[in-house]
Structure formats: structure tokens, C-alpha cells
Amino acid sequence: MPVVEEDIRYLIQIVKKDMEIKEKKRMLGNIPPRIKAIDRELRKMDDDLNETKQILDKLDTEKRHIDQEIKAHQAELAKKKEDQNVVKDNKVFKAMNAEIEYISKKIDQAEERMLVILEDGEVRRGEVAAMTNKINSEKNKLVAEKEKLEQEMSVTDDALKILGDEKVRILPHISEGVRRLYGRILVAKGDSGVANLVGDICQGCYSRVPPQTAHEVRRNDQILKCEVCGRILVYYESK
Numbered sequence: 001m002p003v004v005e006e007d008i009r010y011l012i013q014i015v016k017k018d019m020e021i022k023e024k025k026r027m028l029g030n031i032p033p034r035i036k037a038i039d040r041e042l043r044k045m046d047d048d049l050n051e052t053k054q055i056l057d058k059l060d061t062e063k064r065h066i067d068q069e070i071k072a073h074q075a076e077l078a079k080k081k082e083d084q085n086v087v088k089d090n091k092v093f094k095a096m097n098a099e100i101e102y103i104s105k106k107i108d109q110a111e112e113r114m115l116v117i118l119e120d121g122e123v124r125r126g127e128v129a130a131m132t133n134k135i136n137s138e139k140n141k142l143v144a145e146k147e148k149l150e151q152e153m154s155v156t157d158d159a160l161k162i163l164g165d166e167k168v169r170i171l172p173h174i175s176e177g178v179r180r181l182y183g184r185i186l187v188a189k190g191d192s193g194v195a196n197l198v199g200d201i202c203q204g205c206y207s208r209v210p211p212q213t214a215h216e217v218r219r220n221d222q223i224l225k226c227e228v229c230g231r232i233l234v235y236y237e238s239k
């Protein structure tokens with residue numbers, strides 16, 4: 001096989017690897033944002049639950065406090081009523097009545113607040129149950145998805161290393177002049193120094209190649225470059 005045709009055969013191998021590398025890098029780029037989003041979702045679930053639990057704790061504390069308050073008031077009330085029974089003086093009796101009324105009012109207020117707390121507590125407990133259900137059903141799914149993505153990332157990383165090694169092994173087969181040309185274009189372009197032609201479109205820059213050039217590229221028997229991006233053009237059947 002003439003040297004140039006052999007060179008092109010190897011360049012085709014290289015551009016196929018480059019396409020694979022590009023695709024894998026694209027995949028790799030998508031994974032970290034999704035993992036971050038999952039972490040955010042997981043954190044939010046826990047935060048929401050903790051927030052509601054804290055509100056419940058506060059309500060419980062207040063409930064205990066009011067409970068004590070009511071008991072203290074009731075004890076005070078009983079004592080006042082007892083004292084009142086032995087009072088002879090009308091004026092003192094009346095004054096004690098006012099005090100008893102005052103304490104009773106305090107008890108009423110505390111009991112009203114207690115009702116509000118109990119109702120609120122019930123609502124919050126329902127919320128906690130719903131959140132816990134949601135966490136139970138969704139957390140495992142998200143964690144599993146995250147683990148899968150991390151695994152995918154590591155597999156893709158490995159595949160990229162292998163592809164890179166394979167490319168390095170192909171290079172020595174190419175004749176020096178073409179290899180240098182390829183190297184220069186690769187450095188300039190960053191992703192690949194070669195591009196496949198699909199129809200008459202350069203797959204490196206997606207510009208149209210003149211029909212005569214496209215025809216010549218498809219013969220794969222001379223080194224031709226894309227006039228727009230400068231990559232070496234080759235031709236192979238792509239899926």
C-alpha cells in the first residue's frame with residue numbers, strides 16, 4: 001500500500017478515537033452538575049425536615065411551660081378560694097374576688113394558647129410524616145443515581161486514558177511528515193488534527209467542502225486539508 005494511503009488509514013483510526021474522546025468528555029462534563037443538583041436536593045430534604053422538627057420541639061417546650069403555668073394558676077386559685085372561705089370582712093372578700101377573677105382569666109388565656117399549640121403541633125406532625133415518607137421513597141433513589149453517576153465518571157475516565165494510550169500507539173505508524181503536520185494542527189485545534197467528511201461537510205468545523213475536494217478526499221489517497229479549519233480531511237463511513 002502506498003505510504004500516503006497507509007498514513008490516511010492510521011489518521012482514520014486516530015480521528016475515530018478523537019470522536020470517541022470528544023463524546024466521552026461531553027458525557028463527563030454533564031455529570032458533575034447533576035451530582036451537585038442531587039446533593040442540593042438531598043440537603044434540602046434534610047433541612048426542611050429538621051426545620052419542621054425544630055418548630056415541633058419549640059411547640060413542645062412551650063406546651064410544657066404552659067402546662068406548668070396552668071397548674072400553678074390552678075393551685076393559686078384553689079388556695080385563694082380556700083382563703084376566701086374564712087374571710088369575714090366584706091371588702092377583703094370582694095378584693096379576693098377580683099384576684100380570683102384575674103387568675104381565672106390567666107388560666108383561660110393559657111388554655112386558649114394551649115389549643116393553638118396543639119392544633120399547630122398536629123399540623124406540623126403531619127408535615128413531618130409526609131416529609132419522612134418523601135425522604136424514604138426518594139432519598140435512596142437519588143443516592144443510587146449519584147453512585148451510578150460517580151461510577152460512570154470513573155469508567156469514562158478510565159476509557160479516556162485507554163483511548164489516549166491507543167492514540168499514542170497509532171502515531172509512530174504514520175510517516176514523519178504527516179505526523180508532524182497532524183501534530184501542529186492538533187496543537188492549534190486542541191481536539192483533533194483530523195476530520196471526517198460526511199457528505200461534503202467537514203466534521204471538524206461543519207463547513208462545506210467544494211465538491212471536487214470532497215470527491216478527492218473520499219479517495220483517501222492524498223493529504224488534503226479543510227480550507228476553513230485546516231484539519232486533515234479523511235473519509236470513512238460513519239454511523
Ligand SMILES: [Zn+2]
Nearest residue numbers: 202205226229
Ligand atoms: Zn473544517
